[in-house]
Amino acid sequence: MDTSLPLPLLGGLSADTFMRRHWQKKPLLVRGAIASPGDLLPARADLLAMAARDDVESRLIVGEGDGWKMRHGPLPRRALPSLNQPRWTLLVQGLDLHHDGAHGLLKAFGFLPAARLDDVMVSFATDGGGVGPHFDSYDVFLLQTHGRRRWRIGKQKDLSLRDDVPLKVLARFEPEQEFVLEPGDMLYLPPRYAHDGIAEGECMTCSIGFRAPRRGELAQDILQRMAEHAADDNDALYADPRQPAVAYTGAIPAEMEHFARAAVSELLQDGDAVACALGEYLTELKPQVWFDEGTAFDPDSAVQLDRRTRMLYDARHVFINGESFLAGGRDARLMHKLADQRRLDAADVAKASAGARELLADWCEDGWLHQAS
Numbered sequence: 001m002d003t004s005l006p007l008p009l010l011g012g013l014s015a016d017t018f019m020r021r022h023w024q025k026k027p028l029l030v031r032g033a034i035a036s037p038g039d040l041l042p043a044r045a046d047l048l049a050m051a052a053r054d055d056v057e058s059r060l061i062v063g064e065g066d067g068w069k070m071r072h073g074p075l076p077r078r079a080l081p082s083l084n085q086p087r088w089t090l091l092v093q094g095l096d097l098h099h100d101g102a103h104g105l106l107k108a109f110g111f112l113p114a115a116r117l118d119d120v121m122v123s124f125a126t127d128g129g130g131v132g133p134h135f136d137s138y139d140v141f142l143l144q145t146h147g148r149r150r151w152r153i154g155k156q157k158d159l160s161l162r163d164d165v166p167l168k169v170l171a172r173f174e175p176e177q178e179f180v181l182e183p184g185d186m187l188y189l190p191p192r193y194a195h196d197g198i199a200e201g202e203c204m205t206c207s208i209g210f211r212a213p214r215r216g217e218l219a220q221d222i223l224q225r226m227a228e229h230a231a232d233d234n235d236a237l238y239a240d241p242r243q244p245a246v247a248y249t250g251a252i253p254a255e256m257e258h259f260a261r262a263a264v265s266e267l268l269q270d271g272d273a274v275a276c277a278l279g280e281y282l283t284e285l286k287p288q289v290w291f292d293e294g295t296a297f298d299p300d301s302a303v304q305l306d307r308r309t310r311m312l313y314d315a316r317h318v319f320i321n322g323e324s325f326l327a328g329g330r331d332a333r334l335m336h337k338l339a340d341q342r343r344l345d346a347a348d349v350a351k352a353s354a355g356a357r358e359l360l361a362d363w364c365e366d367g368w369l370h371q372a373s
């Protein structure tokens with residue numbers, strides 16, 4: 001896409017300008033960012049039904065006095081309060097994995113790396129519903145799709161939380177600005193920007209979140225993956241033919257420490273291993289995601305990725321659903337196109353090598369890839 005063109009989604013700003021002025025820096029309010037946003041999401045009855053499913057992550061939050069109660073799904077309809085009862089909220093996580101319209105909404109945000117995408121969450125609330133003043137550790141676009149919601153926001157340094165509620169609610173919220181969002185309006189907030197949204201009547205809000213992994217979490221996962229590969233690939237044993245007799249048996253030999261340091265150093269110097277571990281981490285599926293039984297691959301048909309499939313690439317590899325593959329030449333270009341556009345037409349498939357077509361066939365059988373409609 002041409003990132004220099006003005007976008008209605010960003011209030012007439014280009015993607016380049018938005019990233020330079022606002023991304024990770026300051027909020028942006030856009031009136032009329034998306035026309036007819038309600039058409040992109042399931043109807044209320046369908047959303048409530050989704051909350052009852054085992055493969056859908058959901059939460060019910062009910063306001064009581066100055067506090068809240070929370071219950072995790074699955075949430076059958078009988079577990080939800082009456083629609084006439086005020087101050088309750090249903091959160092449905094990962095809607096893009098289960099609904100074509102929500103998944104299609106992500107195309108509008110194609111100017112951001114897919115590696116940063118977390119998911120699309122929908123908040124359905126009755127009058128007065130909300131989850132309390134809080135902050136997110138990631139970038140979020142709040143798109144109003146039905147009804148009205150009043151947002152108060154503030155860039156505060158005091159991020160201490162209340163310890164008497166089951167939610168991460170700010171102990172001392174200091175709002176600086178206030179907006180009422182109507183269908184089609186959107187508010188972008190950088191990480192750690194305090195905000196509180198209250199439904200004015202029944203409403204539905206869509207949150208498009210972009211995750212930012214913590215350094216420690218990222219290091220732990222990458223090192224664990226690399227260590228697993230190292231255990232498979234290198235079975236060199238520690239040897240100490242020159243070890244002298246010792247007077248103090250509890251002391252760790254210096255040579256053993258050097259052996260351990262060299263093993264770790266060698267592991268970290270393998271740039272390919274780091275790249276593979278990162279790509280596998282970024283495409284790893286959430287625990288509640290699984291695929292339906294796949295179908296046979298037709299080499300004469302166009303293909304498209306399943307909504308639930310995560311696919312990325314770097315200069316030497318292709319990553320899909322937590323697995324990594326070496327790719328080069330024409331096959332790499334085709335796989336990059338599949339990751340970028342989530343689809344290959346029949347002419348593209350015909351250009352793939354026998355090895356690449358075999359991979360596509362495997363992914364079809366696994367349900368990760370389908371014949372395009």
